[in-house]
Amino acid sequence: MERIFIKDFPLDALEAWVQSIGERPFRARQIFRHLYNRLIRSWEECSDLSKAFRTQLEYGTHLHAVDPVGTEDAADGTRKFVFRLHDGKHIESVLIPDPPRLTACVSSQVGCALGCRFCLTGTMGWTRNLRTAEIVDQLVHMQQAAGSDRRITNIVFMGMGEPLANEEALLRALRILMDPIGLGFSHRRITVSTVGLVPQMARLGRESPVNLAVSLHAADDDTRNRLMPINRKYPLAALMEACRAYPMPSRKRITFEYILLKDVNDRPEDARRLVKLLSHVRAKVNLIPFNPHPDLPFERPPDERILAFQEILQEAHLTATIRQSRGADIRAACGQLAARMVSS
Ligand code: SAH
Ligand code: SF4
Numbered sequence: 001m002e003r004i005f006i007k008d009f010p011l012d013a014l015e016a017w018v019q020s021i022g023e024r025p026f027r028a029r030q031i032f033r034h035l036y037n038r039l040i041r042s043w044e045e046c047s048d049l050s051k052a053f054r055t056q057l058e059y060g061t062h063l064h065a066v067d068p069v070g071t072e073d074a075a076d077g078t079r080k081f082v083f084r085l086h087d088g089k090h091i092e093s094v095l096i097p098d099p100p101r102l103t104a105c106v107s108s109q110v111g112c113a114l115g116c117r118f119c120l121t122g123t124m125g126w127t128r129n130l131r132t133a134e135i136v137d138q139l140v141h142m143q144q145a146a147g148s149d150r151r152i153t154n155i156v157f158m159g160m161g162e163p164l165a166n167e168e169a170l171l172r173a174l175r176i177l178m179d180p181i182g183l184g185f186s187h188r189r190i191t192v193s194t195v196g197l198v199p200q201m202a203r204l205g206r207e208s209p210v211n212l213a214v215s216l217h218a219a220d221d222d223t224r225n226r227l228m229p230i231n232r233k234y235p236l237a238a239l240m241e242a243c244r245a246y247p248m249p250s251r252k253r254i255t256f257e258y259i260l261l262k263d264v265n266d267r268p269e270d271a272r273r274l275v276k277l278l279s280h281v282r283a284k285v286n287l288i289p290f291n292p293h294p295d296l297p298f299e300r301p302p303d304e305r306i307l308a309f310q311e312i313l314q315e316a317h318l319t320a321t322i323r324q325s326r327g328a329d330i331r332a333a334c335g336q337l338a339a340r341m342v343s344s
Contacts, residue, residue, distance in 0.1 A: 008133045030048060072332070101153045103155070107138065113125070114195055116217075162194065164201065174190065260306055262299040
């Protein structure tokens with residue numbers, strides 16, 4: 001019999017599975033607590049399960065879906081984790097301390113098919129989607145590494161890959177992350193970042209209350225077409241329509257991410273166009289000064305340009321923050337997760 005990945009299962013599916021092997025359904029809750037509350041490293045630790053059941057779990061399941069094979073610490077406290085998957089591929093995740101927050105940035109795919117010109121992951125191409133257990137296990141391992149007195153407070157799907165191109169596995173992972181007896185995260189503390197896959201956005205909105213971030217990066221179709229090939233399929237009009245239709249409780253807003261690229265999208269007229277584009281959406285803007293890399297043909301704008309851009313948005317009463325780059329010295333900053341793929 002092929003082993004199952006136990007962390008693929010939200011609670012209801014786990015209940016069905018334990019019943020299918022002749023156990024009572026409440027065992028699923030016990031297992032869930034062991035996996036996500038006690039963060040067990042082996043089935044041996046589950047002394048409230050019978051020896052026979054533990055043996056069945058030992059030989060019938062994969063307890064771990066990712067194997068931590070290395071970490072790198074940046075000067076600012078950011079830690080990058082490299083994980084090996086069962087098929088020998090590698091992914092990366094990042095833990096970012098920003099007291100009182102501790103934010104985990106997780107991957108959703110090995111590589112990415114969407115080829116945004118400014119993104120290192122994008123230049124490497126797509127290998128495969130992650131399964132639910134591989135998404136969930138990144139968090140389990142990072143929480144183990146952080147220790148019980150430092151809880152991860154926020155999760156962002158901003159690592160390698162496009163989460164909405166792997167929506168089935170993502171939605172199942174979100175259910176486990178938000179289950180009160182799973183990892184217990186509030187939807188307010190989880191953000192899914194998308195390049196703007198319009199049909200998948202509608203489904204996410206229907207099925208999950210998490211925060212949405214949209215990678216916009218340009219306020220006109222010509223520039224966005226050049227930066228992000230996906231814009232030819234879902235141009236700005238369609239994307240903005242999907243954003244306006246996105247179901248949100250009244251306090252929530254969509255975060256629009258905007259990488260500032262020198263002389264490409266950082267001029268005052270670009271900022272004014274952005275204000276206009278977002279005028280009918282409940283929006284906030286996160287400006288991300290480009291993280292340069294020798295393989296990428298862009299530059300970071302000078303600080304005055306960045307601040308001037310922010311000021312135009314703020315004068316128009318748009319909340320606009322500037323993302324501080326974290327972990328750049330270990331290539332853990334936005335768009336820099338790709339290093340290990342070469343060797344996988
Ligand atoms: N595929 C999703 C999520 C992963 S990318 C998306 O694109 O939204 C996470 C964020 O990192 C995105 O906002 C992306 O645009 C940004 N990013 C990619 N390359 C970057 C770079 N070189 N400098 C700064 N941010 C970058
Ligand atoms: Fe993929 Fe996001 Fe990178 Fe674009 S920015 S290539 S969608 S990971």
